[in-house]
Amino acid sequence: MYxxxxxxNLVTIGEIAGVYRVPRNHLMKVVHRLxxxxxxxxxxxxxxxxxxxxxxxxxxxxxxxxDMEEKINTLDCFDLxxxxxxxxxxxxxxxxxxxxxxxxxFLSTLDGITLNDLVSRGKGRTLVWPSNAPxxxxxxxxxx
Numbered sequence: 377m378y379x380x381x382x383x384x385n386l387v388t389i390g391e392i393a394g395v396y397r398v399p400r401n402h403l404m405k406v407v408h409r410l411x412x413x414x415x416x417x418x419x420x421x422x423x424x425x426x427x428x429x430x431x432x433x434x435x436x437x438x439x440x441x442x443d444m445e446e447k448i449n450t451l452d453c454f455d456l457x458x459x460x461x462x463x464x465x466x467x468x469x470x471x472x473x474x475x476x477x478x479x480x481x482f483l484s485t486l487d488g489i490t491l492n493d494l495v496s497r498g499k500g501r502t503l504v505w506p507s508n509a510p511x512x513x514x515x516x517x518x519x520x
Contacts, residue, residue: 380432386425438487
């Protein structure tokens with residue numbers, strides 16, 4: 377979301393970590409994965425940084441979650457290989473079907489939300505910029 381908000385700049389991991397108060401090491405892993413998946417382009421070097429590698433209007437939250445999460449299933453029996461699991465309820469389990477439908481509805485809803493939607497909902501206000509974050513030109517000063 378931060379990269380979408382700064383499309384004309386190369387952004388550093390340190391900058392994002394500072395704004396969102398996220399551990400730098402964790403963010404490095406996330407950025408590496410996003411770059412491997414083609415969402416982010418990274419540029420090395422003294423003036424390096426990162427930027428979006430895709431059109432932000434085409435990046436959906438559902439796609440990112442599917443790509444980033446190894447396992448979205450909440451129960452082991454969701455996996456096709458688990459149909460022969462040692463569960464006496466599995467052949468007719470209503471809970472399994474209900475939870476699978478809920479998962480599918482959750483992802484379907486997120487498929488309709490793009491990166492652009494997250495950044496610019498409402499009348500010009502952004503949903504991702506912390507109120508106490510420093511501006512790009514330096515720290516915010518409180519008025520007397």
